[in-house]
Amino acid sequence: MIVSLTLILMVQLLGEALTRGLNLPVPGPVLGMALLLAFFVIRDRSPRLSRRMLPPALVDGRLESTGKTLLANLSLMFVPAGAGIVGRLDVLAAQGVALAVVVLVSTLLTLAATAATFVLVSRWMKPGERP
């Protein structure tokens, strides 16, 4: 787990350094994600060499399971920020019910429009296919 976490943090650090250094408009962790993707592509291009050069945890699936554990508990990571928001609900109350209505209706419309577009275009591209 430590080896996997080290790689994940290294990649995030590199992402942060690059976005700051080059003034890129993407958040550091997002660039880190792209870098980790590149790592997988390179790793699997030459599996034998990777197995010889890299620590075992990065090639035997342990990195993948560490990542999946993190993603399965993504909900947990919003708790600290969310608890802070509860303390600032006063800014919301000042706007009254209108704001809540806007959020509710606009979110529903966005969800419906996005999913419907996705389904329509994928059917139009491959008629008959129903995933």
Next chain:
Amino acid sequence: MTGDFAVWVYLSRTPLLWLTVTLMAYVVADRIATATNRHPLANPVLVAIALTACVLQVTGTPYATYFEGAQFVHFLLGPATVVLAIPLYAYRATVVRALAPMLAALLVGSVVALASALVLARALGIPDTVIVSIAPKSVTTGVAMGIAQTLGGDPTLAAVVVMLTGMTGGILVTPLMNLLRIRDMRARGFAAGLAAHGVGTARAFQVGEIAGVFAGIALGLNAFVTAILAPLAVTFLR
């Protein structure tokens, strides 16, 4: 000062207590979600936040003290974003095959998110300074606060509205999709990530890995598109 109180005074200032409270709230929330068969209303983010906020309120703990401990959990958002690469890589073939529907849904979704918020807010008589802060509501918090600030809005209000949108989307996505009879998990996930950023993505990962992958992609792409479209959309207000 009684002995018990001295212990409390000591503990309430250590990161250990508040980290433990955060994790306990999450474990309880997750148990409730599992017990209700992942019912949308038993959204673990919502329940855990409510429980934590109650504890903070009852004990009169300032948020800064709480965050001393909770920051360790908050920190994991960065690594969790990085490891989105893992399912993305595993399902790369599925993702590449869905490139056209994704791009179309991305464009339609981000335009609807912005336009519906602006038009509705206008119609309900919300002042322009506030409208600017709610325009980027479907985008991940950090980016939304940045957009609101550049447009002359209030970043704090933006963060509150973003969280509220995330909760709304995370809770409503499943019932809405069932109502619309959309069963394609790629479409459901993509919509959750686009409309409700990280909270929607967290919900999608609970439902399934395919939904989670597409939610993660939508979350990233929408942050990018909204950063470009929001300033344009707001000029229509003036």
